[in-house]
Amino acid sequence: MAETRHTKVLIIGSGPAGYTAGVYASRAMLEPILVQGIEPGGQLTTTTEVENYPGFTEVQGPDLMIKMQEHAQAMGCEIIGDIITDLDLSKRPFTAKGDSGNTYTADAVILATGARAKWLGMESEEKFKGFGVSACATCDGFFYRSQEIVVVGGGNTAVEEALFLTNFASKVTLIHRRDELRAEKILQNRLEKNPKIETLWFNQLDEVYGTDAPLGVEGVKVKNVKTGEITDIPCKGVFIAIGHAPASELVKDTLDTHMGGYVVTKPGTTQTSVPGVFAAGDLTDHIYRQAVTSAGMGCMAALDAERFLAEQDD
Incomplete structure (x- = not known):
């Protein structure tokens, strides 16, 4: 009542x-x-x-x-x-x-x-949201044990998510559109020392692709902001960490x-x-x-x- x-x-x-x-x-x-x-x-x-x-x-x-x-x-x-x-x-x-x-x-x-959490607003991001695309590593990281994962961003959120995801993933690729991170130095130091993390500079997410039945991520295409070159990165999970x-x-x-x-x-x-x-x-x-x-x-x-x-x- x-x-x-x-x-x-x-x-x-x-x-x-x-x-x-x-x-x-x-x-x-x-x-x-x-x-x-x-x-x-x-x-x-x-x-x-x-x-x-x-x-x-x-x-x-x-x-x-x-x-x-x-x-x-x-x-x-x-x-x-x-x-x-x-x-x-x-x-x-x-x-x-x-x-x-x-x-x-x-x-x-x-x-x-x-x-x-902020999103990029891409059609392919929206399509796979909840099916491989996430904005919360602590909510969904567990699902990607021994898998390759991509994290998008360059601030504290992105570095924290990338570090946390190494608890589960076999490899984490951090995609950042600049050549330096905005994260706190202590976090950057941890990132650099972690052998599971690779940082891809001067790149931005261009597309998320995967299967339709069942819905699931198979990889991403990233675009070099300087040359326009497209790189394909196979992965099972994409974490958007571009702030709030x-x-x-x-x-x-x-x-x-x-x-x-x-x-x-x-x-x-x-x-x-x-x-x-x-x-x-x-x-x-x-x-x-x-x-x-x-x-x-x-x-x-x-x-x-x-x-x-x-x-x-x-």
Whole structure:
């Protein structure tokens, strides 16, 4: 039976930003409701070892997110497994509609919807998506034991995926359109030392090909960006690792955005262009994009929301 729930603070999203906002909003006695969204736990649930979160020399991404969720719940945050499909920010209380049919009204909203993997937008990529083409090595790497794999990209995501995939693959070919990587030096060093990884410079993915019945990848054609020469690389899996785009679909027409959809916040705060609406984490951050900075912004958003609500009561 569909119902309407009211809360002082509605938190939308459940990565480090959302759960940390839940902890702080709960401690401020705001009795927040957190709606987890399409990917409970966010991007960290699709990574393996996390080595750069303070307090953990090494922790599995999904385990870290479970701990954060449990922490928020222990503080009193109500966590709901629903997906917000519509958000009306035109008047207070704000109104959010869930995929479940439930409606949530709130005096303040904290947006922590994060970011999602980017795709190249190729027809052949779309055809084999889920059948050999993936954007998540930790989700799908297991399926390519002793197989040859291709990774596309040149940043941290691509190098991390390539390194992780060597746990399963017989060979990983990293395709990058430039002649140097953007990844952190420590990751580049690991890549260079790994005998299973070969880097193909100045190339970009031109086509993914394979079988139709059953649907499956057999290889890729890559194009040299300088000479135009096409090279054929046999492989069973193709991992697209070209970064992420902010998940701002809910608010792209109501809040100020920039840099391809990132929500704009006032400098030094999490305030958006609508009073009472706050944004934190990868939804707003096109520079750092780290779990620890997202958690910090989740804290800021809860404190900003608390101050906002206190001012309304004056």
